[in-house]
Amino acid sequence: MSNKNLIQIREFCLYHEIENTFITELHNYGLIKIIIQEEDEYLEPEQLPAVEKMIRLHYDLKINLEGIDAIAHLLNRIELLQQNLIASQNKLRLYEEKTEELN
Template sequence: MKSSNLLMVSEICIYHNIEPDFVNSLLNAGLVKPAEPENTLIPVTELQKLEKLINLHRLDINLAGIEAITHLLERVEILHEDLQTLRNRLSRYEGA
């Protein structure tokens, strides 16, 4: 992965004015995927997810709450995709 596609955790923390421990706890919980095992670089593709989690943290939601919210949002997305698939299959029979 090119270094231009990676962000340093320390720079993210400075930009968002958050503690590195919080980002490290997100990395350790598997909520954000690091670019390398040392957890010092994060891919740009993970930035949007990380910023959403930072916003939840700013609402005084603890790590366990953030994990629960993330899990529920992933389940909603899966259910939404399943519903769309079923609607598409049903529309084939409605026109016949």
Template structure:
């Protein structure tokens, strides 16, 4: 069993535009693999893809907005982890 899904399958399943997927890929928000001229998304990237698709289609957030939100959430998580680590060191 493969641990990836093709871009074409994603477009059909999620009813998205290929250009949206390509924009996510080009902006570095998604890590993909290409084999025999077919682009694949690893299953481990699916939660991020679904989150971005929801933001874009349901909340009407554009690609630059998705990049900013994703970056800020990553920073928040890093700060949360650092905070936890510092609290543990104080004990």
């Protein structure tokens, strides 16, 4: 993977004025994935919205890492439930359309 698309953690932390250890702790909790290339640590661009949300939770709302872990788990669960609901609604719509065609 080319590091052209990756975000260097050191630069990211400087930009957001946070400690590098916070990103390391997020990784240790399994909340994000750190990519190591040529002795530098990087984040994938897809992770940025989630990481920035976790930064706000921790620094602005003073939520500890255990709380962030719980919140992230619940948000992922909600997203999965929403996807299941949409899939069920689509199936129901199909069923209703077929029933209407038969009548």
